[in-house]
Amino acid sequence: MANSIGTRIAEARKRKGLTQDQLAEAMGVSPQAVSKWENDISCPDITLLPQLADYFGISVDDLLRGPATPDAQIVPEEERKDFNKMMLRINVLSGQGDKVKVNLPMPLLKTGLQIGMNMESMGKYDALKDIDFDAILKMVENGVIGKLVEVESADGDIVEIVVE
Amino acid sequence: MYIKIRAEGKRFTLPLPNFLFDLGAWGMGIAVKNNADIPLTKEQVKQLVDALKEAKRTYGRLTLVDIETAQSDIIKIVL
Secondary structure, three states: OOOOHHHHHHHHHHHOOOOHHHHHHHHOOOHHHHHHHHOOOOOOOHHHHHHHHHHHOOOHHHHHHOOOOOEOEEOOHHHOOOHHHOEEEEEEEOOOOOEEEEEEEHHHHHHHHHOOOOHHHHOOOHHHHOOOHHHHHHHHHOOEEEEEEEEEOOOOOEEEEEEO | OEEEEEEOOEEEEEEOOHHHHHHHHHHHHHHHHOOOOOOOOHHHHHHHHHHHHHHHHHHOOOEEEEEEOOOOOEEEEEO
């Protein structure tokens, strides 16, 4: 449930430095209702969504679907995030309906590649076979982040690789 | 670190305490010393163990791998 609406509400609330009680008061609901939203037990009423989104300063779309993954971009050296805190996310949606999510901290990926780890063996998915992870690592070290790979194989496997 | 498996209505959680990594690295060292056919050197295993420990320090309980099959079987590897 990492990308659920509840998680996004909780994250937005924490970003604003609010407690569940404060958010509940602002929205005119009970603190228990907010707790249920954040734990994905229930969802906010549809009429509350614009109010919630405005309150957090985001769009209703971002609240419902999460912010769109940014396309690949080169970040200037002085604005780059610490390499040790960067994450490579691999999402695979196979043609057979399997879903695979891999979250690899960049230092772990770098070490894995240095010792000869074979990323192709991660799964049986064709779309992963020709992805050059060494090249991805070099790109990230040179400041490229965002959605670096989006592939759809003939078998219907969809692979997305995002660096954050 | 632990591995969670849910398949065919059964659930397993296999805990892998950190000291097992050290034990693994140590065992690998002995195996390499005895010319066992292992594709990794002791230093490489140590590098990998150190990187895993560092990731654990930085991210805490990070889900490294999350697989959900079309049959709703689930495998999760959590740091």
